[in-house]
Amino acid sequence: xxxxxxxxxxxxxxxxxxxxxxxxxxxxxxxxxxxxxxxxxxxxxxxxxxxxxxxxxxxxxxxxxxxxxxxxxxxxxxxxxxxxxxxxxxxxxxxxxxxxxxxxxxxxxxxxxxxxxxxxxxxxxxxxxxxxxxxxxxxxxxxxxxxxxxxxxxxxxxxxxxxxxxxxxxxxxxxxxxxxxxxxxxxxxxxxxx
Amino acid sequence: xxxxxxxxxxxxxxxxxxxxxxxxxxxxxxxxxxxxxxxxxxxxxxxxxxxxxxxxxxxxxxxxxxxxxxxxxxxxxxxxxxxxxxxxxxxxxxxxxxxxxxxxxxxxxxxxxxxxxxxxxxxxxxxxxxxxxxxxxxxxxxxxxxxxxxxxxxxxxxxxxxxxxxxxxxxxxxxxxxxxxxxxxxxxxxxxxx
Numbered sequence: 569x570x571x572x573x574x575x576x577x578x579x580x581x582x583x584x585x586x587x588x589x590x591x592x593x594x595x596x597x598x599x600x601x602x603x604x605x606x607x608x609x610x611x612x613x614x615x616x617x618x619x620x621x622x623x624x625x626x627x628x629x630x631x632x633x634x635x636x637x638x639x640x641x642x643x644x645x646x647x648x649x650x651x652x653x654x655x656x657x658x659x660x661x662x663x664x665x666x667x668x669x670x671x672x673x674x675x676x677x678x679x680x681x682x683x684x685x686x687x688x689x690x691x692x693x694x695x696x697x698x699x700x701x702x703x704x705x706x707x708x709x710x711x712x713x714x715x716x717x718x719x720x721x722x723x724x725x726x727x728x729x730x731x732x733x734x735x736x737x738x739x740x741x742x743x744x745x746x747x748x749x750x751x752x753x754x755x756x757x758x759x760x761x762x
Numbered sequence: 763x764x765x766x767x768x769x770x771x772x773x774x775x776x777x778x779x780x781x782x783x784x785x786x787x788x789x790x791x792x793x794x795x796x797x798x799x800x801x802x803x804x805x806x807x808x809x810x811x812x813x814x815x816x817x818x819x820x821x822x823x824x825x826x827x828x829x830x831x832x833x834x835x836x837x838x839x840x841x842x843x844x845x846x847x848x849x850x851x852x853x854x855x856x857x858x859x860x861x862x863x864x865x866x867x868x869x870x871x872x873x874x875x876x877x878x879x880x881x882x883x884x885x886x887x888x889x890x891x892x893x894x895x896x897x898x899x900x901x902x903x904x905x906x907x908x909x910x911x912x913x914x915x916x917x918x919x920x921x922x923x924x925x926x927x928x929x930x931x932x933x934x935x936x937x938x939x940x941x942x943x944x945x946x947x948x949x950x951x952x953x954x955x956x
Contacts, residue, residue: 714792753904
């Protein structure tokens with residue numbers, strides 16, 4: 569399935585500022601280990617049939633906050649852009665699969681930086697030809713990790729896994745999202761400071 | 763008790779880029795509510811007699827990672843700076859108290875931005891007259907939230923509170939740390955992008 573604008577594996581993406589060794593130190597800091605890789609991969613088949621329901625929750629959250637929905641809306645009329653929302657939603661679903669796959673190779677690192685550019689003024693809107701705000705303000709990027717990981721809980725628990733297993737999957741998601749949001753922040757930060 | 767370099771409440775600190783209204787939207791995004799304020803305040807008396815033990819764990823973690831300890835060490839000799847470590851440690855202990863106090867007024871916002879400057883090249887080392895690296899790289903700031911909040915768990919549980927109460931305190935700490943790390947990131951990000 570080809571999802572418009574999904575470029576994981578595209579060799580034409582610019583190189584990542586963070587190479588495999590640097591990412592290894594970030595994983596160490598986040599206490600992210602092989603058990604987290606296993607827990608993420610375990611979550612994949614559990615989440616797969618629920619992806620649209622997860623996206624309903626996440627889109628419902630963004631849609632309920634005008635100061636977030638604004639970044640999917642026309643900058644002057646304030647009218648939400650249905651096509652922009654739909655195209656991002658398809659990629660957001662794929663992001664669930666990609667996060668659960670837990671493959672941290674060079675392609676994945678390049679793709680994280682591309683996701684970051686699409687939140688920042690260097691790249692927002694361009695992929696989808698959207699007319700919207702120039703940038704998602706940095707102040708919201710990291711706090712958004714909380715609703716993403718918190719609302720995932722019932723979906724991770726839906727197949728009746730033991731509480732310890734659900735905890736492990738949610739912890740792994742939390743760490744992965746922290747690491748990803750850090751990489752997505754790159755365009756907001758001077759390279760020498762990153 | 764006066765802790766050298768602790769400036770919460772100092773009216774001479776520069777104004778925060780984030781005012782009370784902007785911080786309210788950040789709290790909304792992080793799902794941080796009155797229940798979290800209550801849970802943080804409940805954690806204060808539990809953690810107070812354990813602060814040195816918590817700091818032992820956190821310093822043990824930083825000390826075990828050469829690429830983190832480097833930011834408390836001489837930039838060429840690599841020798842850890844005991845005085846710098848000790849002065850930061852005293853403020854780190856007070857940070858536990860301040861986080862548990864959960865008072866988000868203008869003084870607190872100003873102080874968060876000052877904490878951020880002390881990680882970035884605009885202000886690192888100056889408070890303590892230390893000779894060390896110029897900056898804590900952005901890539902580690904957010905991942906550090908994980909060990910901080912994860913290792914707090916047994917300390918929050920030490921007085922035998924119910925699991926639900928410990929969960930609530932840990933969740934509140936997690937959200938508070940996410941919000942604080944966001945504010946600390948400010949010197950790393952252009953004001954228009956923040």
